[in-house]
Amino acid sequence: MANLWQKLTHHKGNGWWNLPHTASNELNPPHEGPVGGAWLGNWWRFWTHGGVSHAGPKFYWLVGFILAVITALEVWAFALEGLGAWYIPILLILAVAKFIGVVAYFMHLRFDKPMFTWFFASSMVVGVLIFVALMFLMENAHTPVLF
Amino acid sequence: MTQAVAIDHHEPIENTSTGLNSRKLMMWAFLGSDVMFFGAFIATYLVYRGKSLVGPYPSEILDIPLTTLSTFVLLMSSLAMVLALHYVKDGERNKGTLWILAVVVLGAIFMGFQFYEFREFGHLGLTPRTNIFGTTFFILTGIHGAHVTIGIIWMGFMAYSSHKGALRPDNALDLEIAGLYWHFVDIVWIVIFTVIYLISANDGPPPGMESMITH
Structure with missing residues (x-):
């Protein structure tokens, strides 16, 4: 579990969330998948340009599709009318997921x-x-x- | 100053004290300030939520299916934007121009939806001066719409630039910075759609005051 967490959040040894100390360790690793290395990175590399870039059109289409599905889930939650006290927390979680999807991948913060x-x-x-x-x-x- | 050529390829370390490109940092600084700008308006909307003493109320006029469609359009414009940047960086000029144009068209469609919505609300009796819901709603969505309009004009220039061959892989940073602005407009709408539309869609008169209120 800890290992998976490392793969998801780390940026070639330099933690994605770590504040860089010098300009030199801010460099963008060129052959790293959007969500880390090892098997997960290899799977994601399928969606990139053969490993020469972080993400290619296929990957962006996939992210766009996921964001559209989340939007559909939001409207479904609205139409359901039976979620009670769960309604607002569910909507907020879905909105945060969309927000992170756009900021991390479309705005390239995950790769930058x-x-x-x-x-x-x-x-x-x-x-x-x-x-x-x-x-x-x-x-x-x-x-x-x-x- | 060395310009960052591409995110997808090895970026040079900028010749600045932070190692970051100054123009890109400036855009992020602007977006950071815009977060606080929109945060203040969204907070104001929420504070006054459900406190209008006269209609129309959100439950009477908000059209969720229509807004869902416009939300989807804006979301897809973000996808078009990131694809445009990818192709411009790859030196595929025609595809780059096409996707930038797609951003312009999708942005214009979104604004068309907003114009239609504002017009319908006007017909139903809701203006910025009708009640506190109208004031906070029109200010927030209107400011967002102004941001989208600026983005459309900016993207129009980018499309022209790309078409003329002035937007190339070596200066794709121009498009990347414009793209950051465009995506930001999208994430603000993600919050507005959730808070103003989905969460507030069933809001009526203040509790306990229904019988005292006239429309």
Whole structure:
């Protein structure tokens, strides 16, 4: 399990999530699959240009298809009307999955220099903090409804 | 300054103190600030959610099947964008131009859906001045629509550039930066579709006030 986790999250020995120390270890490994090395990387390499790139058109079509399926699942959850308290958490999980799919693969953060991931992730953290702070602030201020 | 040629191939270390391309870093910085910009508007929408005292309410006018279709269109425009970048980097000019044009067309279709939706809402009596739902809804989706419009114009220039042969593998970074902007617009819509449409679609008058409210 730990090994699989390493394969999924690591970037040729340099952890994808590790903050790079120098410019030299920000280099993008050219022969690594989108989700790691070994057998999983080999399987993914089928979807790339014979290992010379991280992802090719087939892979992008696959990601696009998965994102479309997730959208369909969201609407299905909406139409189901029987999920009760699970409805919002399920929708949020599906939205986060789509968000990560676009950011990691379409915006290339999974393949790009890790510093960009850190940069965007830190912006997201601050953005979410602003979001939560505003919610608390305005909810507790008993803002009057104007119309 | 050395420009990054391609993500899919070995990228050079940029001649900057961070080793990152300055223009690309600038775009990520802008996107980071835009996260906070949209975060503030989404939070405002949620704070005022379900507090409108007059209709129309979300449950009366939101059209989920139509918005699902426009969401799918925008999602596919992101796919077209990443394919365009791939082909431009590979030096396949015609395919690159075609996919950039696909982004423009899909973006325009999305805006067509939004225009139709706004017009329908107007016919049903919902404007930014009708109630607090209208105000927060139109501001949030309108700002997103403005972002999409800017993206369409930008992609139009990129398509022209690619068609003329000015967009090549060695300066594909221009398209990559435009693409980051386009994908960002898509991920913002992912959040809007979930929060504004799917989660709020059944919202009616505030609880306990149904009998006091006039439409």
